[in-house]
Amino acid sequence: MGKSVGYARVSTREQNLNTQIIALKQFVSEDMIVTDKATGANLDRIGYQSLKVGIGKLVKGDTLYIKSIDRLSRNKEQAKEELKYFQSIGVRVKVLDIPTTMVDIQNGKEWVIDMVNNILIEVLSSIAENERTTIKQRQAEGIQSMPIGIDGKRYSTKTKKPIGRPNITYPSNWIEIYNQWQAKQITATRAMQILGLKRNSFYKLANAYADKIQ
Known part of the structure; x- marks a missing residue:
């Protein structure tokens, strides 16, 4: 027992x-x-x-x-x-x-x-x-109730800062490294190292840039 x-x-x-x-x-x-x-x-x-x-x-x-x-x-x-x-x-x-x-x-x-x-x-x-559903719903309702700034983003009434992650900007050497990667002169991993980007950020920018130049 x-x-x-x-x-x-x-x-x-x-x-x-x-x-x-x-x-x-x-x-x-x-x-x-x-x-x-x-x-x-x-x-x-x-x-x-x-x-x-x-x-x-x-x-x-x-x-x-x-x-x-x-x-x-x-x-x-x-x-x-x-x-x-x-x-x-x-x-x-x-x-x-x-x-x-x-x-x-x-x-x-x-x-x-x-x-x-x-x-x-x-x-x-x-x-x-x-x-989980209730929390997500409350978060969504809270965001919807926040004021919209002149830049189109919603701002926290408490911190006065924009809600959400800031947009990822292209590094100054993006075009050069992107072209080298596309030409298979360097690997994606090497491109990320040179640009100082994480995997998700790199591919997010790469997909957006590809859509932009098409």
């Missing part, structure tokens, strides 16, 4: 872990609760990483208890990947705020655990996709 471990996290040192710890103590002993006071924006947290590496890492047959799914990560896509990771190594994740994950499974019916995990992962995938 595997071990049961709890994980609690708050974003800042000023926040209190007590509420999560009290809830987790109903299922695991306090000395088996791992904690972090760190942002949920990334996974590089000392406590959380100890669940994956070292003496206390979770292995097949273990159970991880968390109060809510965002304790793993505030990013739904990232949380989904973490659930898939634990599922792949045979660790069951029980989420106190999601009753279906808390059901006790009898021996021989482990397939129910996989079913619950798969449903949870699919739900998180759907939520993550909706969040």
Whole structure:
């Protein structure tokens, strides 16, 4: 029989872990609760990483208890990947705020655990996709609401600077190097080095220039 471990996290040192710890103590002993006071924006947290590496890492047959799914990560896509990771190594994740994950499974019916995990992962995938769509929509609406300058570009009302990446300009020796490349006197890689351009920028300018001279 595997071990049961709890994980609690708050974003800042000023926040209190007590509420999560009290809830987790109903299922695991306090000395088996791992904690972090760190942002949920990334996974590089000392406590959380100890669940994956070292003496206390979770292995097949273990159970991880968390109060809510965002304790793993505030990013739904990232949380989904973490659930898939634990599922792949045979660790069951029980989420106190999601009753279906808390059901006790009898021996021989482990397939129910996989079913619950798969449903949870699919739900998180759907939520993550909706969040991405909403963010993109809000960004587009925000840009559309910004004033347009005399140059036709939209400007931030806060910074007064134009929105978007600045246009790439042709280097002063562009025509010479471009012609050498077209004549196969130099490779594209060499042309990029001489012009000081990255691959995407080089081909973007090359395509635009080709259209221009046709």
